[in-house]
Amino acid sequence: MNYRTVVSLGEKNVDYLLMKYGDLLVIPHRTGIKRAHVSGLFFGYSQSIRFIFIAFVFYIAGIFVKYYGADKERLFTGVYVIFVGAIGSGVSISQLPSMSKAKAAARQVFGIIEEPTRIDPKQPGQTNIPDGKIELKSLLFRYPSRNTNVLNSLNLTIHPNQSVAIVGHSGSGKSTIASLLLRFYDPTLGQLLVDEVPLKDYSMPYLREKISVxxxxxxxFNESIKNNILFGNATANDQRIREVAVMANALGFIQQNDQDLSSKSVQKNLITAFANALNKPDTTVSQFKQ
Ligand SMILES: Nc1ncnc2c1ncn2[C@@H]1O[C@H](COP(=O)(O)OP(=O)(O)OP(=O)(O)O)[C@@H](O)[C@H]1O
Ligand SMILES: [Mg+2]
Known part of the structure; x- marks a missing residue:
């Protein structure tokens, strides 16, 4: 959720959400202060120990020079080595809190990366969708992490070459239908068929190649419009890029704003739309707000 999403919820809700956000920040703020004190303590310790150490070493060196006739040059070299060593260990001690923080963060990230998926993205299966009729039959769906049904006995048929808009209030399950079509999840109950074949029986790479989102x-990416479009198909030539820009009704828009394909900012949805068009998918799932 970003600022624009919050604003789209209406002026009254913005204040409410900001208040809620403020409430949520109270605990992190408190722990942040605690953490700053601890790292400040370590930092102060690492800085002061350096000077205490130097003073102590010079004091001892002075005794050696004065009473035992030690060689000043060699003594200075020795002191210097100890001095550099102390700085190194001081700095590394001051980094300890960051190191343990990084370790904990890495554990979380790798935990997510290594989480096994229930649906194998490389699953083999049927690789033939002749017409592309999509049917949802008494479809019931509930997210694994929640107890309530998001979709309840949904029946919907989308015929080949038909454009369908699914409209509903926020949280009514529109994006969920898109996720089911892409097999991010399988239906809890009921059937999801493409050309009379359950979605589960198709090869996953094939199915996802057929759908663009x-x-x-x-x-x-912080790149030119052209390079962003090329993510759909890296081998497309300039003529093809121009073609899909026309298909997505974007070329006029780009030129009207005094930009060309090598400039950087343009409406995001349009760019993604024709990056996908380059890929020539059979089904496009578009999610627009407002
Ligand atoms: N990954 C998830 N895990 C658990 N619950 C989810 C998940 N994604 C969505 N939900 C819940 O499922 C319901 C439907 O969400 P969905 O995103 O499909 O709605 P939507 O119609 O697309 O809404 P919006 O118009 O805001 O995009 C909501 O109550 C939402 O909180
Ligand atoms: Mg949505």
């Missing part, structure tokens, strides 16, 4: 909040 324009997300509600697409990500664009």
């Amino acid at each position: 324009v997300m509600q909040e697409p990500l664009l």
Whole structure:
């Protein structure tokens, strides 16, 4: 959720959400202060120990020079070596809190990466969708982490070449239908068929290749419009890029804003739409707000 999403919920809700957000920040703020004190303590310790150490070493060296006639040059070399060593260990001690924080964060990230998926993205299966009729039959779906049904006995047939808009209030399950079509999840009950064949029986790479998605909040790389489009198909030539820009009704828009394909900012949804068009999918799932 970003600022624009919050604003789209209406002016009154913005204040409410900001208040809720503020409430949520109270605990992190408190732990942040605690953490700053601890690392400050370590930092102060590492800084002061350095000078205490130097003073102590010079004091001892002075005694050696004065009473035992030690060689000043060699003594200075020795002191210098100890001095550099102390700085190194001081700095590394001050980094201890960051190190343990990084370790904990890495554990979380790798935990997510290594989490086994229930649906194998490389699952083999049927690789033939002749017409592309999509049918949802008495479809019931509930997210594994929740107890309530998001979709309840949903029946829907989408015929080949038909454009369908699914409209509903926020949280009514529109994106969920898209996730089911892409097999991010399998239906809890009921059937999801494409050309009379259960979605489960298709090869996953094939199925996902056949569908293109324009997300509600697409990500664009900080690159030219052209390079962003090329993510759909790296081998497309300039003529093809122009063609899909026309298909996505975007070329006029780009030129009207005094930009060309090598400039950087443009409406995200459109760019993603024609990056997908380049890929020539059979089904496009677009998610637009407002
Ligand atoms: N990954 C998830 N795990 C658990 N619950 C989820 C998950 N994703 C969505 N939900 C819940 O499922 C319900 C339907 O969500 P969904 O995102 O499909 O709604 P939507 O119609 O697309 O809404 P919006 O218009 O805001 O995009 C909501 O109550 C939402 O909180
Ligand atoms: Mg949605």
